[in-house]
Amino acid sequence: MSTTPTSNPHLDFPADFRGAVFRPGDDGYDEARAVYNGRAADSGPALIARCTDEEDVVTVLRYASAGDIPVAVRGGGHMSDGLAMPGGALVVDLSGMRALSVDPETRVVRAQPGVLLGELDAATQQHGLVVPAGTVSTTGVAGLTLGGGIGHLMRRFGATVDNLLACEMVTVDGRRVRADEKENPELFWALRGGGGNFGVVTAFEFQAHRVGPDVVSGQIIFPGDQAASILAKIPGHMADAPRELGLLIAITDAPPLPALPKEAHGRPVLVLVPVYTGDPETADKVIEPLAALGHSVANLVARTPWVQANSMLDAIAPYGVRMTLRGGYLPALTDDVIDVLLERAAAAPRHPDASTTFNVWCLGGAISEDVDEDAVAFSREGAAFLWEAVTMWQAPEHDARYDEWAEATLAAVRPHALANGYTNLTDDQGEEWRRGVHGSPEKFRRLTEVKTAWDPRNLLRHNKNITPADAG
Numbered sequence: 040m041s042t043t044p045t046s047n048p049h050l051d052f053p054a055d056f057r058g059a060v061f062r063p064g065d066d067g068y069d070e071a072r073a074v075y076n077g078r079a080a081d082s083g084p085a086l087i088a089r090c091t092d093e094e095d096v097v098t099v100l101r102y103a104s105a106g107d108i109p110v111a112v113r114g115g116g117h118m119s120d121g122l123a124m125p126g127g128a129l130v131v132d133l134s135g136m137r138a139l140s141v142d143p144e145t146r147v148v149r150a151q152p153g154v155l156l157g158e159l160d161a162a163t164q165q166h167g168l169v170v171p172a173g174t175v176s177t178t179g180v181a182g183l184t185l186g187g188g189i190g191h192l193m194r195r196f197g198a199t200v201d202n203l204l205a206c207e208m209v210t211v212d213g214r215r216v217r218a219d220e221k222e223n224p225e226l227f228w229a230l231r232g233g234g235g236n237f238g239v240v241t242a243f244e245f246q247a248h249r250v251g252p253d254v255v256s257g258q259i260i261f262p263g264d265q266a267a268s269i270l271a272k273i274p275g276h277m278a279d280a281p282r283e284l285g286l287l288i289a290i291t292d293a294p295p296l297p298a299l300p301k302e303a304h305g306r307p308v309l310v311l312v313p314v315y316t317g318d319p320e321t322a323d324k325v326i327e328p329l330a331a332l333g334h335s336v337a338n339l340v341a342r343t344p345w346v347q348a349n350s351m352l353d354a355i356a357p358y359g360v361r362m363t364l365r366g367g368y369l370p371a372l373t374d375d376v377i378d379v380l381l382e383r384a385a386a387a388p389r390h391p392d393a394s395t396t397f398n399v400w401c402l403g404g405a406i407s408e409d410v411d412e413d414a415v416a417f418s419r420e421g422a423a424f425l426w427e428a429v430t431m432w433q434a435p436e437h438d439a440r441y442d443e444w445a446e447a448t449l450a451a452v453r454p455h456a457l458a459n460g461y462t463n464l465t466d467d468q469g470e471e472w473r474r475g476v477h478g479s480p481e482k483f484r485r486l487t488e489v490k491t492a493w494d495p496r497n498l499l500r501h502n503k504n505i506t507p508a509d510a511g
Contacts (some may be wrong), residue, residue: 049086049129053102058095058135061087072124074116075177079437082126082130082423084111089132093209093241099131101213103498109463110211111501112235114152119364119429122465122501123182130474131239133181141166146247147204152181152240160346166400168247169345171196174287176350177358183241186463187232187417189425191256191285191349194404196248200231200411200417207242211498216387219244229489232417232477234462236486236505237493255322256314256348257340260299266290266334270309270377272332272403274423282404283317284325290384290397298337307384309333313340314348344451355396357431361438365444366427366465368419368457372399375434378453380426383448393432395444400425418478419458426452427464462503473503 113123136151157176171192188199205219218227386393458475
């Protein structure tokens, strides 16, 4: 599909912008617009402004504000909806802003919005520290944080936003502001889960924690016919599990791993992915009961460096393929929910160039118990588990088939799910969903007030959008 617009917009783009500028047809344009979801390549932005520093961000936003031009924001480009590079848009590209510093004494970590999680882990682990974040090394710190941030450490240390100390932000009219508990506290509240609705964050400050260098992690793989039985045992097991244990459950078709018998390749499997960050010497007492929930075909759990443990999911999150993602919170993992998940997994379209995975994340511990629901915009009230269905494929002609399956899956799970949810691990589910995903009506009202105060014209609308009050 052609990406060349019928006219050449932004001919008046500021000459004092110091970063790289890409328009359709320019050398490097296709590389610059590549993001996680390959479907975004079907249409291209009108102009990508790759910022070198905060001053460049100011320049772009003042230009956009003066012309009443909506802008999209690209950090790591890892959001499944591809809204970092919308067709015909003006894009503020932050991927080149990757400064990162770690203070080993205060354990304060400062990161610019182009930093990727693999870079964050590598830098903090030099000092035996971690920032609780996501699970794929190519994820950008900016989008992950602004949406809430969950991962293997959430049961021990909470969500990423629970460990966020401050943000530096450029407003839509080009002003620099700081948001923390004392300065612009209502904005800071909204930035912790409200997404990129309020301004362009140019620096994040986090409180890091001591973990590593080694943890115990890996996969325990069971045949698919044991899935229902094992899933039914998980709630009781995790109720007594230590906070140091993070657990992801995957329902998928077995990849051709050398550790798996050949007869298992391509067959349905249930995979437990434990990450234990307590004393490695005590790991067996925690991991062995998990393995005993069924009869596994492979147990690949081992002592590994944290950086390796927190990138093991990279293999199932390739950059640039076509995809859909749906998900939400579950108050319980009941027999009815288990039946729905397994039925929808079995009904997934299958093609040699495609894969479908149901992930179930176990919450509890710090993310569920240590932070009041109203303390930040990110909601988690009532959530015991988080489900996500991820389908990836290569050929555009399969789009409709997988989209239909994803929507049918969402409809099947919805009666068992909560109205609130985690915005990062699902594509947008529509206006009603956006009104409830952050929790109570009061929280949505607060978010709307912050949006109206900081972006009244909704120039930052290429996101899971909170509409300003004046715009209805």
